[in-house]
Amino acid sequence: MQLSEGNISLRRLRENDAARMARLANNEKISRNLRDGFxxxxxxxxxxxxxxxxxxxxxxxxxxxxxxxxxVGNIGIFPGQDVYRKSAEIGYFIGEPYWNKGIVTTALNLITDYCFRELDLIRLFTGVFEYNTASMRVLEKCGFEKDCVFKKSVFKQEKIWDEVRFSKIHPDYLD
Known part of the structure; x- marks a missing residue:
């Protein structure tokens, strides 16, 4: 399966992506914006x-x-369970040489369409650390709306931070 728009595509990960993934992902500017599991x-x-x-x-x-x-990076969803099975959390990273080129904006639009059309999801959401304003701008460009702020909920880089929550609802379910 492949999703494409212009010169940007989303596809299944391949074994031969590993070396490039390691090179791009081994960057403190990326890891500081992601959970510690990265x-x-x-x-x-x-x-x-x-x-x-x-x-x-x-x-x-x-x-x-x-x-x-x-x-150049990864994007994925973590589907909800039980009563949350029509929702999914979304996450992504892209290598620093590819920042500010509109790549994540296109990738996010592609996966959002896939989730609503193919996976029958109703709501996508994500949390962004308060200092990651670039990611917030991408989400807003893609029609995600700020839901709330989880005050002082993130411990990262030996400090306490807010997490800003964004979501997008399938258009068929908007009031």
């Missing part, structure tokens, strides 16, 4: 493990982001 330093072994863990996803929920035919 390791730093990010090694080749981390990339291989991640790719192997995503191998048999059905339906596909984790995608490689390609720009001009080259792997």
């Amino acid at each position: 390791p730093h330093p990010y090694t080749l072994a981390d990339a291989i493990t991640f790719i192997n863990n995503c191998r048999d996803q059905d339906p596909l929920t984790t995608f490689a982001i390609e720009y001009q035919g080259e792997y």
Whole structure:
């Protein structure tokens, strides 16, 4: 499966993405914006493990982001369970050389459409650390709305931070 718009595509992760993933992800500017489950330093072994863990996803929920035919990052969802099964949390990262090119905006629009159309989800959401204003701008460009702020809820870089929550509702379910 591949989702595409212009020179940006979302596709299944491949084993040969591992070395490039490790190089791009091994960046403190990336890890500081993600939960601590995203390791730093990010090694080749981390990339291989991640790719192997995503191998048999059905339906596909984790995608490689390609720009001009080259792997540049990941985007994925974490589907809710039980009464939250029509919602999913979304997460992404992109290598620093590819920042400010509109790549994540396009990738987020592609996966949002996929989630609403193919996975029958109603709500997508994410949390952004208060200092990650670039990610907040991407979400707003893609029609995500700020739901709330979880005050002093994140412990990252030896400090306490707010988390800003964003969501987007399937258009068929808007009031």
